[in-house]
Amino acid sequence: xxxxxxxxxxxxxxxxxxxxxxxxxxxxxxxxxxxxxxxxxxxxxxxxxxxxxxxxxxxxxxxxxxxxxxxxxxxxxxxxxxxxxxxxxxxxxxxxxxxxxxxxxxxxxxxxxxxxxxxxxxxxxxxxxxxxxxxxxxxxxxxxxxxxxxxxxxxxxxxxxxxxxxxxxxxxxxxxxxxxxxxxxxxxxxxxxxxxxxxxxxxxxxxxxxxxxxxxxxxxxxxxxxxxxxxxxxxxxxxxxxxxxxxxxxxxxxxxxxxxxxxxxxxxxxxxxxxxxxxxxxxxxxxxxxxxxxxxxxxxxxxxxxxxxxxxxxxxxxxxxxxxxxxxxxxxxxxxxxxxxxxxxxxxxxxxxxxxxxxxxxxxxxxxxxxxxxxxxxxxxxxxxxxxxxxxxxxxxxxxxxxxxxxxxxxxxxxxxxxxxxxxxxxxxxxxxxxxxxxxxxxxxxxxxxxxxxxxxxxxxxxxxxxxxxxxx
Amino acid sequence: xxxxxxxxxxxxxxxxxxxxxxxxxxxxxxxxxxxxxxxxxxxxxxxxxxxxxxxxxxxxxxxxxxxxxxxxxxxxxxxxxxxxxxxxxxxxxxxxxxxxxxxxxxxxxxxxxxxxxxxxxxxxxxxxxxxxxxxxxxxxxxxxxxxxxxxxxxxxxxxxxxxxxxxxxxxxxxxxxxxxxxxxxxxxxxxxxxxxxxxxxxxxxxxxxxxxxxxxxxxxxxxxxxxxxxxxxxxxxxx
Numbered sequence: 006x007x008x009x010x011x012x013x014x015x016x017x018x019x020x021x022x023x024x025x026x027x028x029x030x031x032x033x034x035x036x037x038x039x040x041x042x043x044x045x046x047x048x049x050x051x052x053x054x055x056x057x058x059x060x061x062x063x064x065x066x067x068x069x070x071x072x073x074x075x076x077x078x079x080x081x082x083x084x085x086x087x088x089x090x091x092x093x094x095x096x097x098x099x100x101x102x103x104x105x106x107x108x109x110x111x112x113x114x115x116x117x118x119x120x121x122x123x124x125x126x127x128x129x130x131x132x133x134x135x136x137x138x139x140x141x142x143x144x145x146x147x148x149x150x151x152x153x154x155x156x157x158x159x160x161x162x163x164x165x166x167x168x169x170x171x172x173x174x175x176x177x178x179x180x181x182x183x184x185x186x187x188x189x190x191x192x193x194x195x196x197x198x199x200x201x202x203x204x205x206x207x208x209x210x211x212x213x214x215x216x217x218x219x220x221x222x223x224x225x226x227x228x229x230x231x232x233x234x235x236x237x238x239x240x241x242x243x244x245x246x247x248x249x250x251x252x253x254x255x256x257x258x259x260x261x262x263x264x265x266x267x268x269x270x271x272x273x274x275x276x277x278x279x280x281x282x283x284x285x286x287x288x289x290x291x292x293x294x295x296x297x298x299x300x301x302x303x304x305x306x307x308x309x310x311x312x313x314x315x316x317x318x319x320x321x322x323x324x325x326x327x328x329x330x331x332x333x334x335x336x337x338x339x340x341x342x343x344x345x346x347x348x349x350x351x352x353x354x355x356x357x358x359x360x361x362x363x364x365x366x367x368x369x370x371x372x373x374x375x376x377x378x379x380x381x382x383x384x385x386x387x388x389x390x391x392x393x394x395x396x397x398x399x400x401x402x403x404x405x406x407x408x409x410x411x412x413x414x415x416x417x418x419x420x421x422x423x424x425x426x427x428x429x430x431x432x433x434x435x436x437x438x439x440x441x442x443x444x445x446x447x448x449x450x451x452x453x454x455x456x457x458x459x460x461x462x463x464x465x466x467x468x469x470x471x472x473x474x475x476x477x478x
Numbered sequence: 479x480x481x482x483x484x485x486x487x488x489x490x491x492x493x494x495x496x497x498x499x500x501x502x503x504x505x506x507x508x509x510x511x512x513x514x515x516x517x518x519x520x521x522x523x524x525x526x527x528x529x530x531x532x533x534x535x536x537x538x539x540x541x542x543x544x545x546x547x548x549x550x551x552x553x554x555x556x557x558x559x560x561x562x563x564x565x566x567x568x569x570x571x572x573x574x575x576x577x578x579x580x581x582x583x584x585x586x587x588x589x590x591x592x593x594x595x596x597x598x599x600x601x602x603x604x605x606x607x608x609x610x611x612x613x614x615x616x617x618x619x620x621x622x623x624x625x626x627x628x629x630x631x632x633x634x635x636x637x638x639x640x641x642x643x644x645x646x647x648x649x650x651x652x653x654x655x656x657x658x659x660x661x662x663x664x665x666x667x668x669x670x671x672x673x674x675x676x677x678x679x680x681x682x683x684x685x686x687x688x689x690x691x692x693x694x695x696x697x698x699x700x701x702x703x704x705x706x707x708x709x710x711x712x713x714x715x716x717x
Contacts, residue, residue, distance in 0.1 A: 055618050057692065061584045169583070366693065394618035394669075395692075 008032075010425065015039070015439050022447070024438060026421045037421040039413050039442060040277045048400045056085050056369060056395050060173045063387065063402065068168055069112065072105035072160060073380030073405075075173040076242065077387040080376030082175030084263075085391060087370040093360040094177030096352050099242045100190075101163050101173070102378065103345040103352075106241060107197065108156025109381035110298070110338040110345075113446040114204070115149020118335060121440050122211055126218070127433035145207070148200045152342065155197045159349070162186040177364035187353055194350045198312065201343040205316055208336060215332060221423040222441045223331030223416025226251030228284055228294035229303045230408070232262070232379050237306035239313075239344055241379035247304050248284065248294065253326040257286075262377035265386055269403065281410050282403060293411040296383025297445065298337035303327040310351065313344035331416055331444040338381075338446075369395040380405045382446055406447040416441045488554035503545040503556055504532055514558050515567060515596055517574075517685055518633035519546045522706040523642060529633055530570050531596070534558050542566070568602045575602075576609045577656070579628040585687040590700055592685035593631060617662075619669030623681050623691055625660070630688035632658055636680035643709055648674040660688075679705070 013023030027036040047066055054062060060078040064071035076098060083090055090098075120133045123141055132140070139146040157167045163182065164170030172179045212219065228251070232244040246260040248268075260268060272281040272289045284292035294300075302308075308317045320340055323333060352358065369391055376387040383405030390399040420441045424434040484499040490512050497506035502525065507514050518529040527544035534545045537555035542563070545556075557563070574580075574593065582588050614627040637649040637660065648671050652661045662668045681689040682701045 053616060055616060055624060055692075058584060058586075065584060368692070396616060396618055 010435075012435055012439060015442055022442070024417060024442070026417075026425055026438065028425075032426065034418070034422045034425050037414070037418040037438070038276065039410075039417055048402055051389075051397050051400045054397050056082055056374075056389060056391050056397055057175050059387070059389060059397065059400075060175070061169070061171050064169050066402075066404075070105060070109055070380055070382070071169045072101055073378065073385050074387070075170070076102050076378045077376040077380070077385045079173040079175065080243075080378060081374040081387040081389050082376070083365075084374030084376065085369050085371055085389065085395075086175055086365065086367040088176055088365040088367050090177040090365050091360070091362045093181065093357050094363040094365075095242070096355055096358055097163065097178050097182055097363065098173065100349050100352050101160065101178075102242050103349050104156045104159035104163070106156075106381050107342050107345045107349075108153045108160070109446075110342050111149055111153040111156060113381075113443075114335055114338050114342075115145070115152065117446070118440070118443050119145065119149065121436070121443070122208070122215075122335075125214075126437050126440060130432060130436070133436070145204075148204065152197055152200045152204075155193050155346075158193065159190050162190055174364060176366060179364070181361045181363045182359055184359055187359065191350065191353050194346050197346045198343065201339060201346060202312070202316075205336075205339045205343065208339060212336075217423075218437065218440070219330045219332045221420050222437075222444055223412055223419060224329050225415060225419065226329060227412055227415075228256070228287075228292070229300035229327060230284070230294045230296055231301045231304050231384050232377065233301075233305055234309070235259070238309035239301060239305045239307075239341075243378075246377075246384070249304050249327060251327050251329055253303065262386070263375045265375070265377065265388075265403070269386075271403070271407075277410075279410050280407055282408050283411060290411055293415065294408065295331070295412045296405055296408040297334060298341050298381070299328060299331065299334045300383060301379065302337045302340060308340070308344045310344055310347035313340060313347055316340045316343055331412070331441065334444040334446065369393075382406055383408050406445070409445045409447065413442060413445050413447065416444075486550045486552045486554075488550055488552065488556065490556045491558055497550045499549065501550055503534060503543075503548050503550055503554075506550055507545060507556075507558065512558060514545050515600060516546060517592060517596060517631065518635065520635050520639075520683055520703075520706070522710040523635060523638040523683070526634065526638070529574075529631070531567050533563060533566060535560055535563060564600065567600050571597050571600060571602045572605045572607055574631050575605050576607045578610070578612060578614060578630065580686070585629065586690045587687040587701070591687060594686075614659075617668050618692070619667040620671075620674070620676070621669065622676060623668065623678065623689060625662075625668060625689055626687065627659055628688075629686045630660060631686060632660065633685055634660070635683040635685065636660060636689060639679045639683045639706070643706070644675060644677050644679050646673045646675050646677075649680060 008028040010026040010028065011023055015022045015024055023040050025038055025040065026034055029035045047063060051059065051062055059082060060075045063074040063078045066074055079098065116135050119138050120135065123145065124133050124137055135146065160170065161167045164172030228248055230246060230248045232240045233247045234240045234244045246262050247255060248257040250256050268285045269282050270285045270289060272283060274281060283289040284294050302317060302320055308314045317340055320336060321328065373390050378385055385405050386403040388401040389397055392398050417438050421438050424437045485496050486499050487494065487496045490507055490510065493510065495506055495510050504514055504519065514534065515531045517531050519525050519532065525546040527547040530544060532545040533542040535557040536543055580593065582594055585591065616624060616626045618624045634651060637651060640649045641647040648662050649660055651658055652665055653659055662671045663673055668674065681691055682703055
């Protein structure tokens with residue numbers, strides 16, 4: 006008899022989603038999908054607002070990564086002003102974006118995913134959370150919390166507050182950096198680098214235990230896309246787009262982010278509120294590509310900072326060609342944390358970082374503006390059109406998680422086929438299906454729910470809708 | 479020749495106070511450090527009693543009266559903080575919040591807004607009536623300023639400061655009841671107004687983010703009000 010298994014909601018992710026797994030008559034997985042069950046409508050509600058409000062408005066999309074939206078929106082607004090922002094403002098924005106990367110990656114790795122690594126995929130869900138991590142390995146829990154604090158603290162020192170600051174403005178930033186804050190930031194970096202290196206060492210030793218997961222967690226050939234510098238190093242703020250294939254060959258390079266519509270299409274499916282971007286030259290749905298930390302490390306020729314370059318070289322030896330297993334998103338996140346901290350240190354030591362000229366002042370000069378940046382989860386695109394008074398007439402936002410939508414769906418199908426068998430629901434097997442989603446660290450809304458407290462509801466349904474088996478936690 | 483000043487004695491919240499006969503309950507309360515909430519009132523502009531936040535109870539009077547436009551009288555016993563008044567004041571605020579689209583988190587004056595801080599001071603925690611969510615326009619046609627009707631509470635400070643202080647009378651109110659709206663000239667785009675002197679007084683007296691200056695980010699917009707007492711004082715001296 007054919008069944009559907011529903012995991013609703015998916016836990017330890019940011020936002021609300023459910024997973025359905027379709028079983029055929031033999032209890033073999035036929036299909037699996039992730040449904041994004043929330044609808045936000047930001048693109049619509051921004052219409053009629055003044056463009057200068059867009060950074061603050063769109064930052065409200067997310068409480069974890071408001072900074073990413075501030076950056077992409079700020080850049081789109083710069084394009085509307087038709088200005089090049091002061092050098093110092095650009096550097097400060099870069100630090101801001103990297104501090105966000107550090108704190109968000111720390112949250113994903115330590116708070117949300119480390120319970121699976123430390124306690125095992127089959128551990129009791131009652132302890133398989135950050136509290137369980139605190140009991141099992143207090144040092145690791147402390148490291149994770151401290152690392153996130155370092156990132157968040159930098160955001161606060163720069164922008165005045167940690168969540169939804171209003172420091173990014175069209176044309177630059179609102180306030181310059183003070184010498185005192187600069188010293189404080191520099192002082193916190195060595196500890197962060199130690200933590201990141203410790204975490205990388207530890208994670209490498211645990212990889213052996215997860216060979217089955219590495220094999221099956223969204224491990225398939227796909228394209229990878231993201232920003233790189235003109236010379237092919239890691240880039241999160243500006244630069245050009247590059248696409249590589251599963252063998253690691255560059256198939257498109259130096260694409261102008263402003264032309265994203267030429268190579269990214271968006272498909273809509275009736276069963277989810279999240280659209281499906283795809284790589285246009287290949288088409289839908291074959292043009293599946295991945296973005297985010299794994300993609301970025303697959304794209305670049307080097308990171309651009311000494312310690313991160315070493316870690317990156319080792320990372321790239323995991324597989325020949327591009328690293329294809331999405332399980333390695335976690336590893337990539339740690340390498341990026343290391344890079345982020347090193348790069349912040351470099352930027353803070355730039356001679357003009359305390360310059361007080363940080364905002365280019367202009368009115369709306371162009372009718373259309375596009376801002377592209379790398380958010381922790383991948384390439385983020387803000388695209389606005391305005392009328393002659395600067396009021397938004399149209400907005401399009403492509404969120405990093407969206408790019409990964411096709412890959413996530415393919416990934417849970419792969420994992421479900423491997424781990425879900427028969428009609429009896431086992432907790433561990435469903436946790437693995439969820440864990441595939443966690444690899445991508447999807448950010449589905451403006452807020453995260455409390456770790457480990459959201460009830461997981463799984464139903465095994467007969468074709469007539471009859472509940473055959475049910476698990477709640 | 480000057481008229482002799484007549485002084486009235488009265489009680490506010492059981493305190494013996496006195497004031498000139500041409501002074502209002504609000505003025506006397508403020509002189510004596512007694513707090514009465516206001517929104518439409520602004521020192522230097524003619525009081526109009528529009529927002530109804532300053533309603534007070536007066537012994538022997540069945541109606542509630544607005545303190546900003548009620549003159550003091552001999553032997554008055556005024557109460558400013560009764561349960562009933564506090565409930566009504568919160569209700570007034572709830573109605574103001576529900577009437578248009580006041581989204582503090584993304585407002586240009588978040589943290590510096592009189593409506594927002596008044597809600598905090600008066601302990602308004604929820605809006606118990608349904609929000610109306612009207613679709614109201616934003617006029618950004620002026621070179622320096624923007625009017626966002628979503629955040630307007632119709633206090634008419636802009637209308638009064640433009641008329642009484644600047645003397646331009648660019649601002650006025652059109653429509654009735656819930657459809658009322660402040661307008662520039664004859665409901666023309668602000669940027670096309672022929673009377674507006676671009677002095678910015680209206681922006682600086684606006685209690686909310688309805689009127690704001692272009693170019694600063696959300697929650698960075700501080701209102702500069704020092705000009706009003708200076709201008710009023712200088713004009714009174716000249717008279």
